[in-house]
Amino acid sequence: MKMTHKFHPISPKLPVLMHGADYNPDQWLHNPQVLEEDIRLMKLAGCNVMAIGIFAWAALEPAEGTFTFEWMDRILNTFAENGIYAWLSTPSGARPAWMSERYPEVRRVEANRVRNLHGIRHNHCFTSPIYREKTAIINTKLAERYGNHPAVIGWHISNEFGGDCHCAYCQDAFREWLQQKYGSLEALNAAWWTSFWAHTITDWSQVESPAPHGEYMVHGHNLDWRRFVTDQTVNFCKHEIDVVRGSNPALPVTTNMHLIEGLDYRKFAEILDVISWDAYPTWHEGQNDSQLGASIAFYHDLFRSLKKKPFLLMESTPSLTNWQSVSKLKQPGMHRLSSLQAVAHGSDSVQYFQWRKSRGSSEKFHGAVVDHCGHEYTRVFKDVAELGATLSNISEVIGTTTPSDTAILFDWDNRWAVKDAQGPRNMGIHYEETILAHHQAFWEQGVPVDVIGSEDDLSSYKLIVAPMLYLCREETGRKLERFVEQGGTLVTTYWSGIVNEHDLCHLGGFPGPLRKTLGIWAEEIEGLYDHDRNGLSMSIDNQLGLTGTFESHEICELIHTEGAEVLGVYTDSFYAGQPALTVNRFGKGKAYHMATRLKADFLQAFYSKLIEQTGVARVMNSYLPQGVTVQVRTDTSTEYVFIMNFSGQTQHISLDDRDYTLLESNETVNGVIDLPVNGIVLLKRPAKEV
Known part of the structure; x- marks a missing residue:
């Protein structure tokens, strides 16, 4: 008999898939009947966990030093009596008005150096000593009172961290951060290239955060500010964690992630026990949901990869949002499909915002399990209850893992630098779209993918794709060189190996640290207008076996080979006939380079060939129509296979010759699987012998 391997449940109190929502009983304290009804409905919906107290600071501490925990006592005790559990939140995401009034320093200062008024969320300074003191007080009270409560399974730290502050405290902290990083003004000036425009800094007091009415064109400065904001936010999060840990160190901690723009979440992964994130796709905005389904799969893969173990879908909507440009209803089947998609990619939960719709304010029309009607006789409630049963x-x-031979390289500081570069196409170089397009080519072929950073271990992968690795450190170049030399396959694109960690251009020729591995020199790069087109013509008898011509657009890099083999050339412009696709055999491996942005037809064909050549594992050896994908989780003894239909049409999938049973019923299944629109089939099969 095979030995199984899986991670322990996130909480031993709840060794099942978590199902629940953000719960805000503090909005209904005036109506105890609503709270009583909530318990009945939670059980009816198959919900077993709630995130509670997220924005409850004013209800817990209505005046400074006056604490009112009785309502929370009643809720948690009632949960325990009814087999419902809680992620207990620290309330730092929105402070009470008395604090803003008494301690103005807790209110953020924007980049224009104007202090905000009280209001909204995350409108506070993470550096403020007063805010840290007040957060520690309320968190200590919560930890002492509830850290060992039978209903509490973990700490939900704050809510969707984001934003920055430019107050005097933050300016001092930024200067201290820079002094620790660089050690001297000479090193700082060299890293930021301040001799440009005579911006040389002669005293640490002259350093300011980027500002719209001051300095914002020094790219190394902008990059370091974003890194500092991440480190300062992580430091605040750790401050909260350290406070709540004391009462019960066994309780896991998480914080729900959402806005990938401003914070490097890999830094958060170092201090969290479990990753959780909030997913709000704009379903049904196109003719079908295949492209959107693929993009959400990328983010599931990204957040799973942060700790290489199961994560939590902490927020999603059971129906619609109220803040997207168009708030569409989920069509029949989509709630089940999109929720189980998260499970397929490694989530051990499906949770929602929100449990019960608010009666007022900005999210009163945001989707919820319980609508304003207040009962269970709605389509949405039925969808949630049916999913709960599943x-x-x-x-x-x-606790099962999601094995992958393939990884996409995605670094936050590279993303920041690309978007700040003022490079060949300022109307949109489309970094995220490029990353998603490469990921989608694997998604469509049922190939699991990890999303890794340049500091991660590369040794477990057969194939690594690094689109637009603009910011490439010397050590990253050496790691990728060793990966290829030892037998790995690397794929890069245009706009790679351009700058170092300070956003300073590599000298001696692009792609900098990748030049030897790729066997090319990139002389020039041209940005194309939206109406411009070029093409890639495959060379006769190229080693990929691809034929014909593929359209390219947006970016064309002019390269010279330095040992690389030309697989295809440009079709147009003055550089027609010059290399557009190359491969370099290096050591035991290969390194491919796409010099131009190519479309989905090429990516699908190209990666299909690489999957065959590298032996990368597909989940199933079956033909998958466009918009249908398959994902696997495993405990090394059993494999759990999720077949998902985002195509907008009924589909029929022929299973391969493995031994399949339906996951829910253990009924044997073979031959053809019918997938309705927005359909998903859950299967299991014995794992292959290794």
Whole structure:
């Protein structure tokens, strides 16, 4: 008999898939009947966990030093009596008005150096000593009172960290951060290239954060500010964690991630026990949901990869949002499909914002399990209850892993630098779209993918794709060189190996640290207008076996080979006939380079060939129509296979010759699987012998 391997449940109190929502009973303290009804409905919906107290600071501490925990006592005690559990939140995401009034320093200062008024969320300074003191007080009270409560399974630290502050405290902290990093003004000036425009800094007091009415054109400065903001936010999060840990160190901690623009979440992964994130796709905005389904799969893969173990879908909507440009209803089947998509990619939960719709304010029309009507006789409630039944039947998947031979390289500081570069196409170089397009080519072929950073271990992968690795450190170049030399396959694109960690251009020729590995020199790069087109013509008898011509657009890099083999050339412009696609055999491996932005037809064909050549594992050896994908989780003994239909049409999938059973019923299944629109089929099969 094969030995199984899986991670322990996130909480031993709840060794099943988590199903629940953000719960805000503090909005209904005036109506105890609503709270009583909530318990009945939670059980009816198959919900077993709630995130509670997220924005409850004013309800817990209505005046400075006056604490009112009785309502929370009643809720948590009632949860425990009814088999419902809680992620207990620290309330730092929105402070009470008395604090803003008494301590103005806690209010953020924007980049224009104007202090905000009280209001909204995350409108506070993470550096402020007063805010840290007040946060420690309320968190200590919560930890002492509830750290060992039978209903509490973990700490939900704050809510969707984001934004920055430019107050005097933050300016001093930024200067201290820079002094620790660089050690001297000479090193700082060299890293920021301040001799440009005579911006040489002669005293640390002259350093300011980027400002719209001051300095904002020094790219190394902008990059370091973003890094500092991440480190300062992580430091604040750790401050919260350290406070709540004391009462019960066994309780896991998480914080729900959402806005990938401003913070490097890999830094958060170092201090969190479990990753959680909030997913709000704009379903049904196009003719079908395949491209959107692929993009959400990328983010599931990204957040799973942060700790290489199961994560939590902490927020999603059971119906619609109220803040997207168009708030569409989920069509029949989409709630089940999109929720189980998260499970397929490694989530051990499906949770929602929100449990019950607010009666007022900005999210009163945001989707919820319980609508304003207040009862269970709605389409949405039925969808949630049916999903709850499914989740209760498939808890054997919890703790299982999502194996992958393939990885996409995605660094936050590279993303920041690309968007700040003022390079060949300022109307949109489309970094995220490029990353997603490469990921989608694997998604469409049922190939699991990890999303890794340049500091991660590369040794477990057969194939690594690094689109637009503009910011490439020397050590990253050496790691990728060793990866290829030892037998790995690397794929890069235009606009790679351009700058170092300070956003200073590599000298001696692009692609800098990748030049030897790729066997090319990139002389020039041309940005194309939206109406411009070029093409890639495949060379006769190229080693990929691809034929014909593929359209390219947006970016064309002019390269010279330095040992690389030309697989295809440009079709147009003055550089027609010059290399557009190359491969370099280096050591035991290969390194491919796409010098131009190519479309989905090429990516699909190209990666199909690389999958064959590298032996990268597909989940199933079956033909997958466009918009249908397959994902796997495993405990090394059993594999759990999720077949998902985002195509907008009924589909029929022929299973391969493995031994499949339906996950929920254990009924044997073979031959052709019918997938309705927005359909998903859950299967399991014995794992292959290794």
